[in-house]
Amino acid sequence: MFTRVLVANRGEIAVRVTRTLHRMGVEAVAVHSEPERDAVHVRTADAAVCLGPGPVGDSYLRADRIIEAAKETGAQAVHPGYGLLSENPDFAEACARAGLVFIGPSAEAMRAMGSKIEARNRMMTAGVPVVPGSLEPVRDLGHAFATAGEIGYPVAVKASGAGGGKGFRVAATPDDLKAAIAGASGEGARFFGDPTVYLERYLDDPRHVEVQILGDVHGNVVHLSERDCSIQRRHQKLVEESPAVHVSARIRARIGEIAVAAARAVGYHSAGTVEGLLDGEDFYFLEMNTRIQVEHPVTELVTGIDLVEQQVRIAAGEPLSFTQDDVRLDGHAIECRINAENAAKRFLPAPGTITAYQEPEGEHVRVDSGVEKGTALLPFYDPMIAKLIVWGPDRAAATARMRQALDDFRIDGIATLLPFHRALLATGQWERGETCKDLIEDRHWLNDV
Amino acid sequence: MTIIESDISAVVWKVLVRVGDTVEAGDPVVVLESMKMEIPVESEEPGTVTVVHVSEGEVVDEGASLVTLG
Numbered sequence: 001m002f003t004r005v006l007v008a009n010r011g012e013i014a015v016r017v018t019r020t021l022h023r024m025g026v027e028a029v030a031v032h033s034e035p036e037r038d039a040v041h042v043r044t045a046d047a048a049v050c051l052g053p054g055p056v057g058d059s060y061l062r063a064d065r066i067i068e069a070a071k072e073t074g075a076q077a078v079h080p081g082y083g084l085l086s087e088n089p090d091f092a093e094a095c096a097r098a099g100l101v102f103i104g105p106s107a108e109a110m111r112a113m114g115s116k117i118e119a120r121n122r123m124m125t126a127g128v129p130v131v132p133g134s135l136e137p138v139r140d141l142g143h144a145f146a147t148a149g150e151i152g153y154p155v156a157v158k159a160s161g162a163g164g165g166k167g168f169r170v171a172a173t174p175d176d177l178k179a180a181i182a183g184a185s186g187e188g189a190r191f192f193g194d195p196t197v198y199l200e201r202y203l204d205d206p207r208h209v210e211v212q213i214l215g216d217v218h219g220n221v222v223h224l225s226e227r228d229c230s231i232q233r234r235h236q237k238l239v240e241e242s243p244a245v246h247v248s249a250r251i252r253a254r255i256g257e258i259a260v261a262a263a264r265a266v267g268y269h270s271a272g273t274v275e276g277l278l279d280g281e282d283f284y285f286l287e288m289n290t291r292i293q294v295e296h297p298v299t300e301l302v303t304g305i306d307l308v309e310q311q312v313r314i315a316a317g318e319p320l321s322f323t324q325d326d327v328r329l330d331g332h333a334i335e336c337r338i339n340a341e342n343a344a345k346r347f348l349p350a351p352g353t354i355t356a357y358q359e360p361e362g363e364h365v366r367v368d369s370g371v372e373k374g375t376a377l378l379p380f381y382d383p384m385i386a387k388l389i390v391w392g393p394d395r396a397a398a399t400a401r402m403r404q405a406l407d408d409f410r411i412d413g414i415a416t417l418l419p420f421h422r423a424l425l426a427t428g429q430w431e432r433g434e435t436c437k438d439l440i441e442d443r444h445w446l447n448d449v
Numbered sequence: 450m451t452i453i454e455s456d457i458s459a460v461v462w463k464v465l466v467r468v469g470d471t472v473e474a475g476d477p478v479v480v481l482e483s484m485k486m487e488i489p490v491e492s493e494e495p496g497t498v499t500v501v502h503v504s505e506g507e508v509v510d511e512g513a514s515l516v517t518l519g
Contacts, residue, residue, distance in 0.1 A: 054508075055460070348457070348486070348488070349457070349483045349484035349485075350457075351459075351484060377484075378458075379457075379458050379459045379460055379482070379484060379508065380460065381484065381485075382484060382485055383484040383485070383486075
């Protein structure tokens with residue numbers, strides 16, 4: 001086992017990784033930007049190295065400085081957290097060249113899953129279901145009608161660079177296809193400088209369901225069941241839970257097997273997440289995230305397995321100490337992301353200084369955070385400042401506990417999503433396990449939270 | 450004279466106007482970036498740019514002057 005690990009991240013995930021390292025008897029080295037020299041993640045570590053000025057390009061993304069810092073402080077391995085350099089295969093290779101263990105999958109697996117087209121093709125070859133469609137550009141109308149006929153209607157027409165709801169049309173029948181292509185292509189050209197479009201089966205309000213997997217370097221791969229992350233704004237998750245609502249034991253076993261097959265197809269080791277869409281009983285592969293996820297704590301609370309500990313053990317070459325049959329789900333866990341954002345102002349970020357801060361406490365209440373009273377939230381960094389995670393014997397009990405914990409959480413000086421979460425978890429839509437998509441897009445409802 | 454201010458602490462990502470440019474109401478003059486979100490700042494009225502107070506990459510506080518219209 002390592003004696004010292006550098007944590008190449010900031011905020012709550014750096015604090016959370018350090019906590020597990022300390023429990024394992026491993027020392028943690030923090031890195032930080034100049035304005036974050038007094039941050040919580042720096043104070044909780046055993047040593048710290050300043051990387052440079054505030055902007056991430058000058059600090060937390062400086063792979064060269066991070067590797068230098070690891071060598072200088074005698075770390076044997078680097079944990080990248082999520083975001084930043086965590087899915088950068090060049091960084092993983094640079095670590096290896098410097099004699100450091102990268103706590104994550106191989107650079108090859110990261111590259112294979114990093115390309116949308118390559119990942120899709122690999123998954124199809126491995127027999128993993130993908131959303132019916134073709135990433136091949138539509139050449140002409142004749143080609144489009146033939147492709148749409150194969151995929152089946154309704155068909156989504158997507159501009160290659162599409163995002164944020166622009167460059168996207170739905171053709172319910174062949175009669176709509178020509179206009180849908182013209183609309184998506186026109187917006188693609190206007191907003192993304194590319195008129196190219198491709199076709200996919202349209203799924204109406206699918207659930208965003210993802211499966212946590214763990215693989216070791218000896219070829220063992222297990223899944224730790226699924227998380228439902230359907231509640232999102234701007235394609236970013238706000239609330240996550242495990243197990244997923246409306247997923248039966250049969251579907252759970254099947255999507256778990258699909259995720260294990262996806263991981264095996266790229267020789268995956270470390271923790272990873274297979275993201276997909278669940279439409280009724282049909283699960284379609286979307287992408288694989290080759291890192292620890294923000295929402296990993298909900299899986300930890302229902303399985304009792306510390307995912308960061310597993311990542312570290314796998315990186316040290318240890319085989320998994322349990323099999324698929326040993327993985328048991330107990331109860332229900334929910335996570336609310338506490339972002340410095342104003343939901344009433346279209347989720348506009350709210351940088352500023354925290355003037356009062358009190359985290360909720362109690363049985364089965366967990367807070368992963370990287371801030372305290374006096375922390376200045378800078379425009380350079382992510383708005384997510386804390387995660388509130390609770391466990392209950394079932395979804396209703398977990399919801400009740402979460403609502404109490406949200407009420408007990410006090411953050412003054414900045415706008416946060418606390419009022420949004422309090423309002424959302426009080427709705428019938430949440431109680432019924434709906435995706436709450438229309439609520440999150442409802443200006444009037446958001447104004448009132 | 451109208452001064453267009455930043456209503457958020459942010460990094461100036463793009464400056465879209467130069468001194469002498471005319472702008473219409475609703476035209477974006479600067480794009481700010483804060484906490485990984487791009488925030489376009491629009492002029493609320495028509496006018497001619499007389500001063501550009503910021504440059505790309507600069508960090509601005511809430512209330513900072515961005516562009517003055519004559």
